[in-house]
Amino acid sequence: MADEKKEAKSFLDKIVESYEWTIKRLERTILFGIRFVIPNKVVSPHGFLGMLTFITFIVLGVTGALLMFYYRPSLTGAYDSVKMINDEIDFGIVIRNIHYHASNLMIFLAIYHLFYQLFSSRYKIRNEIIWVTGVILGTLTIVEAYIGYDLIMNIRAVLAINIGAALTYSTPFIGPVIADIVIGTGFDDLILRIYTLHVLIFPMIMIILFTLHFPRNLVFDPGMVGIIIGALFITSALFPVPLGDKYTPDLPAQVTVPEWYINPLYALLRTELDKFVMGVLLPTLFIMMFMVVPFIDRSKSMKITERPLALGIGISGVLQSIVTTVWGFYVDPDPRKSYVERLAIDPYLFFGVLILINIVSFGGAYLYSKYSKKSPTPPRRTRSEPINISKETIEGIVYAMVITEFFVVGVSLYMYLLGNLTFGLIATGLSLIIFGFISYGIRLITTR
Amino acid sequence: MVDRRTVLKSLFVASGIAALAPFFPLGKFLTPEAQASYPRQKVGNINDIPILGQLFVTYPKTGDPAKDNDPFRQFLIIRTGENEVKAYSRVCIHLWCLVDYQKDKDLIECPCHGSQYRKEDGYAVAGPAAKQPNRYLPILKVEIDSNGDIYAIGIEGEIGYGR
Amino acid sequence: MDKGLYIASVFFIFMGIIGTWLGLFAEISETFYEMTGIALVILILGIAMLPIALFKGGKPPVESFIPIFALLVVGFFTIGWNFVVPAEEAGPTTGVVERIYLLAGEYWFNETNPDIVVSEGSLVEVTVDNVGVVVHSFRVFGVSEDSGNILPGEKVTVSFVAGKAGVYDYICTIPGHVELGMKGTFIIEQSNQTATSE
Incomplete structure (x- = not known):
């Protein structure tokens, strides 16, 4: 009888047993060391902007791996292979557009993530290391995206490579060494090397840094992930990224600008002051300003309005980023003027505006916190009317x-x-x- | 008195760091054909160039067309005298177009944005290249033997950046 | 409603609208076009987050719709306007066709950059023949579109309607070529003058 009973239960039992068997073994892996929390109510995406950034990273990994099937990292083949992906391969244009817009989205989400954490003072509760690795990861993301669009080898890409090379050479001591390593003997080496950096080395470094950046509890919200990726697909469909003109050394470069995330740098360089100070030192100082926030802001309060320093850094960071980015895109449209004249940015005007932004944001932040301290208004918690x-x-x-x-x-x-x-x-x-x-x-x- | 454990521990750390030192020269793996290793190659004969004429050469030549067409391997030789030449990289230090020598203006000129260089020393006199921090075109170092054969022996300056 | 998320999404939609307008429609500077990709990403991200911000945790207060209404107005007058109002028709044509043949070289048009005179409202067809050794292009600034790159040995015809009478410049738009001399005068004469002279 016992045998029969065993027979009757066996099929379902086997499935359940093997499931439990698998789970027990998986418990020994790192996968169960991470706790995924799927929220059971509607939560604001502000709580898991980092997770959304990571999801975009995965989208980039998948589309990038697909693009690797067709891309040729050589001086002669790079542009033509991208053109082939765009025009001939089925769905090639879709994959390329998603990859492009996902890179934009990832950088934007990373910056959004940074400013949200800054304004909500999340770096305070023993999160200093997470904060610092986050700033490093954000910088790496921008560099990764920058070398990614260099790979197309159109005129815009070569403009970007040119800027990058000039900045590397102008950096004292380590600059020439890095330039020798990345550029090698010329374009043919350069393209293969930045390809290796783009598809392997930088993503690897980023994945390693993720282990120092991810908190133990990860919020994973399928709803918001669906919305973000859906929005990404719609953007990709609405604005197919142009291919640009192929770089040939005999063809003149049109007046063109780099991608938005290195445009602040381009605006700084166009003031025609010293390249190292404008292109390397000032951006580094800007990044360092964020990196040191947890160490200089020692106040106990979690409320941003009671921490004028962090508030000032946040506001001036947002405003300076927007102003320099948009300014970098502006080129005098009158083609009758000389090339140098069209690109030049008046340094007095440019730095005047930046200094003004800093005065207004830090001054405003200090005044605001002082004023709000004098008249403490108890926070009114007004419960909003439930939807019936x-x-x-x-x-x-x-x-x-x-x-x-x-x-x-x-x-x-x-x-x-x-x-x-x-x-x-x-x-x-x-x-x-x-x-x-x-x-x-x-x-x-x-x-x- | 430093205790024995501390001494041993610091010796352990020091030996670990010392064991890393031999890896630094391996960094040369990353920089192929570094400046020191430019070969001596024949690039042309001076008698083939008229006075104030120019010759475009490829250096270092590999025989692989994909590499030889690289703008960073393109050079320009101007014959300035009976037995005298000037040789520069063709890559404009502004935005990497290929420059050439204009006999009527007696200047090396970039077709893209109109940068102009002196033929005597490759100094940028006009155009966007004159705004760069390093205003000289990189030089191709050459030797001319008794037959008039021109040998390239190296490069001075950073191609695409100046010197 | 979630206040922080609400502020963020309204801010993003505003930035997205302004960026898209600057990139596609503003005609302030052509290089603003490169901004469109990220502007659309920000715009759509803001739109996708807005309903969550509004309806999370209960009914949104009525005044939270005022900024959204303002955004709709701004969006309509910057982006939407260009879809509602048809693109400006080229001025009335007189039916006269002016054919002009130009040689482009280093660095001139027809060696001397001669003045070009056409009558208002005529259809102008400029054929540019690049007889030089480097790339050139052609544009009457303020009147015609850019011809794009004309490679050495190539011929490109630019046709446009001569709009408002006045004195314009025709140029080669390759950066640096204007300074080297590729610039001439393009005159559009008033049509009644040409009518009387004919």
Whole structure:
């Protein structure tokens, strides 16, 4: 009889047993050392901006690995292979656009993450090392993206390589050594070396630094991830990144500007003052300003309005980044003027504006904290009115969203079938966003 | 009195650091054909160039067209006298276009943004290159033997940056 | 509603709108175009976060919709306007076609940069023949589009309608070439004058 009983349970039992067997063994791996928290109610993405940045990093890894199948890291082949990815390979333009926009999104999210942590003083609660590795990771992300778009070898890329090379050479002592290592004997070496740095060495360093940056509890919110990646896909469909003109040494460079994340540097260089001070020293000081925040801001308070120094650094950081980035994009549009004249930025005006920004933000921060201390207003916790929608209605909305999602997925597949990649990608992005909202809807029901 | 454990521990750390030292020369792996190792190569004959004429040469020549077409290997030889030449890198120190010598203006000129260099020493006299911190074109060091053969023996300055 | 997230998303939407406008429509400087990619990323990120910021934890107060309304107005008058109002029609054409043949060399047009005179409202077709050894281009600043790169030995025709009467410059837009002399005068005469002279 016992045998029969064993027989009857065996199939399901085996599945359960093997599941438990696997889990028990997985417990010995590092995977179970990390605690993933999937929030059970609607939470603000501010709490897991770092996780969103990491998700974008994974998107970049996947699309980048796919692009490696076709990209040729050589002086003669680089541009043509990117052109082939763009024009000939099925979905090549989709993968390339997602990779490009994801790089923009990752840097933007990293900067957003930095400023949110700064304004909410998260670096205070024994998070100093996490903060410092975070600033290093952000810088590495920008360098990684910068060498990534150099790989296309169009005129913009060579402008960027040119700026980078000039800055490296102008750095005393280590500069020439680094330049020798990266440039080698010329373009052909350079392109292979920055390719290796871009696809292997920098991502490796970043992954190693992640272990020093990630907190023990990771919040993973499928809803927000769906929304962010959906937004990324829609942007990629709406704005296909132009390929640019191929770099040939006989062709003149058009008046062009680098990507936005190194544009502050470009604006500084265009003041035509000393290259090392403008291009290396000042940006380093700017980054160091953020790095030292936890060590100079020793006040006990967690409220940003009571910490004028951190508030000032935050505001001046945001304003200086925006102003220098936009200024770097501006080139005098009158082609009748000389090239040098069009690019030049008046240093007195430029630094006048930057100094003004600093005075206003630090002065404003100190005045604000002083003023708000004098008249302490007790924080009013006004509970906002709950949304009175019955469980049934939310359920109805969720069902409707599920049906819409399936419809949109169908449209997306049909568009790919027709070869309309733009609308296909928009529909894919839309379906991901709807998936995100479904997950929020379900959370509203389950927490009620 | 320093106790024995501390001495041993610091010896351990010191020996660890010492064991790392031999790895530093291995850094040469990263810099191929560094400046010292430019070969002596024949790049042309002076009698093939008219006075105030120019010759474009590739140095160091490898035989691999993908490498030889590299702008960083393109040089310009101007014959300035009976037995005298001036040789510069063709890469403009501004934005890396290829410069050439304009006989009528007696200047080395960049076709892209109009930077101009003196032929005597490669000094940038006008255009955006004149705004660079290092205003001289890198020099290709050459030797001319009795047959008039020109041998390139090395490069002075950083190509694309100046000297 | 989540106040911090709300402020962030309104700020992002504002930055995104301004950036997209500067990049695509503002016509302040052509190089602003390169800003469009990141501006759209920020704009769509802001739009995606806004509903969570508004509806998290309860009904949003009515005054939180005032900035959103302001954003809609700003968005309409910067970006939306360009879709609602059709692109400005080129002025009335008189049907006269002016064909001009220019040689481009180092660094001149037709060796002497001659004045070009056309009548207002005529359709102008400029063919530029690059007989030089480096790349050139052609543009009547303020009137025509850029021809793009014209390689040595290549011929490119730029056609445009001569708009408002006045004195303009025709130039080679390759950086540095204007200083070296590739610049001439392009005159658009008033149509009634040309009508009387004919």
